[in-house]
Amino acid sequence: MQFRPFDTLSEAFVRVRSRPPRTIYLILGLEGARYYVFFSQPDLGQLMNRLATQKVGINMEIEELKRLQPDDDHVLLPSQVAQRLAGFNANHNARRARTEGLTPHLLEQAQALGVQQDAGHAEMFMIESWRRCVDDFMMHRHRYPKRGEIFLSHTPCRTSDDQPSPAMLVDGRNYPTSCRAKLYTFFKANPGIRWKIWYELRFGSAEQLNDTELASDFPGIEIARMTPDVLHLI
Ligand SMILES: [Zn+2]
Structure with a gap:
């Protein structure tokens, strides 16, 4: 309550x-x-969808960093990440499609763990x-x-x-x-x-x-x- x-x-x-x-x-x-x-x-499905959206967004940012500097394996400071990703916007449709793929898996895991929302x-x-x-x-x-x-x-x-x-x-x-x-x-x-x-x-x-x-x-x-x-x- x-x-x-x-x-x-x-x-x-x-x-x-x-x-x-x-x-x-x-x-x-x-x-x-x-x-x-x-x-x-939100209900559990909506909540997992938000989590998936966030996770997919981070993944796409990592991919973008790799694309910009494929051979750079240095650990980046948050300020450097922000600098390199300035102006980057993850493709909306790609992000949505990947989110829709991930959400059911997260939901299944949450339900298996007995999460109550x-x-x-x-x-x-x-x-x-x-x-x-x-x-x-x-x-x-x-x-x-x-x-x-x-x-x-x-x-x-x-x-x-x-x-x-x-x-x-x-x-x-x-x-x-x-x-x-x-x-x-x-x-x-x-x-x-x-x-x-x-x-x-x-x-x-x-x-x-x-x-x-x-x-x-x-x-x-x-x-x-x-x-x-x-x-x-x-
Ligand atoms: Zn209402």
Whole structure:
């Protein structure tokens, strides 16, 4: 279970920025007093594909170094490697084809080792950890929260997207396919709290909408792009 509480939004964003660029995150804020950070996690296949992409890239760089100086067997310093590879870009199609060849082998090895990957969208992890977040808030404030804000790197996935988050059961409640639908269910399950969603980017099929059209696709939910005073924390 993901559970990382912070006292301020700035601290929560520092945590977010410690991850690689383009990480999909969600920060849950309760009354501006406590913040909880969640990340989307790839499944094992996607993870092995990323590893394979990286390994193949390194291999192609080694091949390029060899091609530039076939008879040079000296150990190179990182600065020398960087200098020699300046301007080199691995051929995209070749890299992809080799990655596709390597991924199934890595996946097989990971499965043989019994590697378990807790995959899911950040919204799913927030919903799963909700009780713990409320307990933590109540320890600090000695009452139930009245206001919640959700800061998203990307707008919630919708059923029109390629791979919307799958349905799940939490505390006996069914959360349907897509994070959009899950958030409706989640807000309905917590009616005493006033909710607001802030996002940095529009996701997938929502990329073609403008901010107003996006908001009208979430009737009854307050959803808007992050304002400059929030964005400056990022
Ligand atoms: Zn999602």
